[in-house]
Amino acid sequence: MSAEHEIRTVANTIAAAALGWNSTGRKPSAELYHAMAVRLHDAGLVMSPEHAAELAAAPQTVYRAEHIDGITLGHYTSRDAARRHCTALAERENPYIVSADWASEDDEGPESLVVVIGGHEVETGYIVTPLTVAASYDEEADE
The missing domain is CATH 1.10.286 (GTP Cyclohydrolase I; Chain A, domain 1)
Structure with missing residues (x-):
């Protein structure tokens, strides 16, 4: 139509x-x-x-908020929501964070939360990973 x-x-x-x-x-x-x-x-x-x-x-993208220790924090339909979850936890763990930024090797890959504490950049271990989710099972794709 x-x-x-x-x-x-x-x-x-x-x-x-x-x-x-x-x-x-x-x-x-x-x-x-x-x-x-x-x-x-x-x-x-x-x-x-x-x-x-x-x-x-159509396949959809969801974003997994996680910690490198293998802890999944949640799955979100927006990258921003997953980032906010990770940032909130990092700020609770360390109230001396001056700034926070997300580092990624490419626009489509996982992102790592990097914070500045006392003038030093520190990796937090928090990651946002985009995942493509299929709407249905494709038997032929399984081969």
């Missing part, structure tokens, strides 16, 4: 809902509903069932 068809479908749905309780007694403007549908579509708030199914079937 094309974006334009999705927008028309949403516009028609909005118009039908509004016609049932329109207090002015006038026919609502089709342009108004179309503009509302475009805004909802562009914001990613509405989509066709086919598009929703495609998104649901």
Whole structure:
């Protein structure tokens, strides 16, 4: 289903809902509903069932917050949430942290939390690792 068809479908749905309780007694403007549908579509708030199914079937990335001692702290849908978890624990362990930064060899790999304490950079042992999670089992990929 094309974006334009999705927008028309949403516009028609909005118009039908509004016609049932329109207090002015006038026919609502089709342009108004179309503009509302475009805004909802562009914001990613509405989509066709086919598009929703495609998104649901696509692999997703989650972020594991962990310590190098093998302790998994949690799994998050955003890198920022996993970083905040690690940073909070590091700050609880050492209240003398002046600054914190994340070091990585590449943009897609694991990141290590590095802090500055007393003018020295210190590795904390906290790591955020991106993990790709499949939406379903692929028997052929197992071979």
